[in-house]
Amino acid sequence: xxxxxxxxxxxxxxxxxxxxxxxxxxxxxxxxxxxxxxxxxxxxxxxxxxxxxxxxxxxxxxxxxxxxxxxxxxxxxxxxxxxxxxxxxxxxxxxxxxxxxxxxxxxxxxxxxxxxxxxxxxxxxxxxxxxxxxxxxxxxxxxxxxxxxxxxxxxxxxxxxxxxxxxxxxxxxxxxxxxxxxxxxxxxxxxxxxxxxxxxxxxxxxxxxxxxxxxxxxxxxxxxxxxxxxxxxxxxxxxxxxxxxxxxxxxxxxxxxxxxxxxxxxxxxxxxxxxxxxxxxxxxxxxxxxxxxxxxxxxxxxxxxxxxxxxxxxxxxxxxxxxxxxxxxxxxxxxxxxxxxxxxxxxxxxxxxxxxxxx
Numbered sequence: 001x002x003x004x005x006x007x008x009x010x011x012x013x014x015x016x017x018x019x020x021x022x023x024x025x026x027x028x029x030x031x032x033x034x035x036x037x038x039x040x041x042x043x044x045x046x047x048x049x050x051x052x053x054x055x056x057x058x059x060x061x062x063x064x065x066x067x068x069x070x071x072x073x074x075x076x077x078x079x080x081x082x083x084x085x086x087x088x089x090x091x092x093x094x095x096x097x098x099x100x101x102x103x104x105x106x107x108x109x110x111x112x113x114x115x116x117x118x119x120x121x122x123x124x125x126x127x128x129x130x131x132x133x134x135x136x137x138x139x140x141x142x143x144x145x146x147x148x149x150x151x152x153x154x155x156x157x158x159x160x161x162x163x164x165x166x167x168x169x170x171x172x173x174x175x176x177x178x179x180x181x182x183x184x185x186x187x188x189x190x191x192x193x194x195x196x197x198x199x200x201x202x203x204x205x206x207x208x209x210x211x212x213x214x215x216x217x218x219x220x221x222x223x224x225x226x227x228x229x230x231x232x233x234x235x236x237x238x239x240x241x242x243x244x245x246x247x248x249x250x251x252x253x254x255x256x257x258x259x260x261x262x263x264x265x266x267x268x269x270x271x272x273x274x275x276x277x278x279x280x281x282x283x284x285x286x287x288x289x290x291x292x293x294x295x296x297x298x299x300x301x302x303x304x305x306x307x308x309x310x311x312x313x314x315x316x317x318x319x320x321x322x323x324x325x326x327x328x329x330x331x332x333x334x335x336x337x338x339x340x341x342x343x344x345x346x347x348x349x350x351x352x353x354x355x356x357x358x359x
Contacts, residue, residue, distance in 0.1 A: 004061035007034065008134040008178065016059060020052045028183065034062070035185045038144030038153070065091075065138045081143065085111070085135055088349050091162055093139040095146065095154075104156040105143050107136055109172055110163025111346055115197045117218075117231050119262060122162045124298045127350045131163070133174035140185070157187065160195040160216070166202035176210055189213045195260065197231050200245035207252040215249060216258035216289075217242070221268045222280040230267075243280065250285045256323070259288045263305035263313065274316035281322055288317055288324040 005012045017027045029047035033039045041062045045053050068090060069082035077097030082090050094106040113120070114128035144154050157179065159165040165172045172194065179187040189212035196203060197218045206215060219242075221227040227234040249257055259281070263269050281288070290313065293304035305313070310326055317324040 002059075005059055006064065006134045007060055007062045008064075008137050010178075010184070013060070016056070020055055022049050022052050031184060035141065038141060038148045040145050040148075063138055063142065064132075064134050065142060067142065079146075081139075081146075083139065083142065085131070087129075087353075089129065089346050091131065091135075091139070093143055093161060095143050097152070101152075102155045103147055103152050104158060105140060105154045106158050106161045107139050108161030108163055109136060109159055109165045109168045113163045114167055115164045115231065115233050117197065118299055119230060119264070119293060119296070119302055121296045121298070124296070125346055127346060128163070128167065129350075130168040130171060133171045133178070136171065136175045137178055140179075156191045156193070158193040158195065160193070164197055164199070165194050166196050166199040166206070169202055169205070173206075173209060176213060180210075190255070193258065195258075197233055198237055198242045198245075199233070200237055200241050203245045204248050204252070207249045211253050212255065214255050214258065215253075216260055217246070218260045218262070220260075220262045220264075221273070222277050223268075223273070226268055230262075230264075239280070243284075246284055246286070256285050256287045259286045260291055261288060262291050262293055263310050264293055265303040265305045265309075267302070269305040269309055269313055271312060271316060274313045278317055278320035278322065281317075281320070286322065288314075288322055289327050290314055290324065291327045 005016055007013065013027070017024065026048050030044045033047055034041070034044035041057075044062075045057055048056055064086060065083040067081065068084045071080040071082075073079070077099075079095040079097075081093045081095065083093060084090055089111040091108045091111055093108060096104045096106065098104070109131055111129040111131065112125035112127035113122045115123055117123040140154065140157060147153055159172060176192060176194075179185045179192060180189055189210060192210075193214040193216055194206060195216040195218060203215060203217075206213070218231070219227075220230050222239060224234065224239050227239065246257060261268075261277070290310055292310075293302060295302065295304070307326075314324045314326055
């Protein structure tokens with residue numbers, strides 16, 4: 001028996017349809033039920049002729065990920081799904097239900113992250129393994145099935161979970177292409193956002209390939225020494241180079257680029273920081289998000305800026321003419337930071353695999 005075909009491998013699924021000799025319209029109906037409506041495997045299979053249904057389901061693997069845990073916030077509309085990969089690693093996908101009724105999904109692109117940002121639990125995991133395009137898409141389908149059961153649907157998809165998306169660039173592009181494909185998810189490009197710590201060439205490549213997809217940068221400081229302290233990759237990609245990339249992206253896209261700025265008490269939150277930030281932003285088409293810090297055990301010295309100081313910081317940016325939003329964290333009671341639930345578990349799996357590779 002050949003290995004199962006992933007439902008996300010469209011060319012292979014098309015070949016299987018030809019082999020089983022059923023009408024293309026039946027496969028289109030299955031894909032609509034599975035990818036667009038998120039009705040689940042059983043409902044999707046009813047779109048196929050009865051005489052091939054069992055053969056198709058025996059040959060196709062629908063879900064690559066296995067749900068392991070689910071954590072629902074008791075204070076807001078967040079749900080954190082812990083999913084296991086075929087290799088046994090745990091990843092997190094976060095469903096965010098807002099007060100307006102809209103649902104956003106935060107997707108992971110890696111297990112761990114090589115960016116190793118000091119404020120991020122995922123970056124302190126000590127490993128960085130790429131997820132396949134199918135593993136990323138399966139996060140979206142599994143979350144979509146859960147939302148369908150609630151009478152909701154996922155509106156926005158953000159690559160802001162575990163991992164640096166542009167360290168897994170080719171696979172992330174395959175995911176975005178599948179999300180946009182009319183025969184698969186047919187998602188609206190303006191409701192997709194890819195967030196990066198700032199890899200200039202990749203930002204420009206992404207803007208050229210997907211000009212209607214949104215980009216975000218985790219900036220956190222416009223002082224080079226401070227940014228290097230927070231984001232080690234800033235040493236390789238200095239602020240001047242990053243700003244040139246933003247200018248290039250603005251020239252390609254009509255979308256407003258998102259600037260994510262983590263507010264850290266005594267680190268990057270002074271009024272002087274705000275004025276320097278406003279100067280750095282001059283001439284750019286950007287929307288600033290000021291984000292509270294979620295404490296992690298590996299960085300006890302970092303504290304979130306209090307709300308009055310955040311308001312004062314935002315006022316400087318708004319006075320300079322920049323749209324500025326003060327964000328709040330969803331799911332603070334179910335995990336302090338992305339990746340925190342699965343840190344030790346994934347480290348142990350990586351350790352065992354490393355031992356096995358050398359024995």
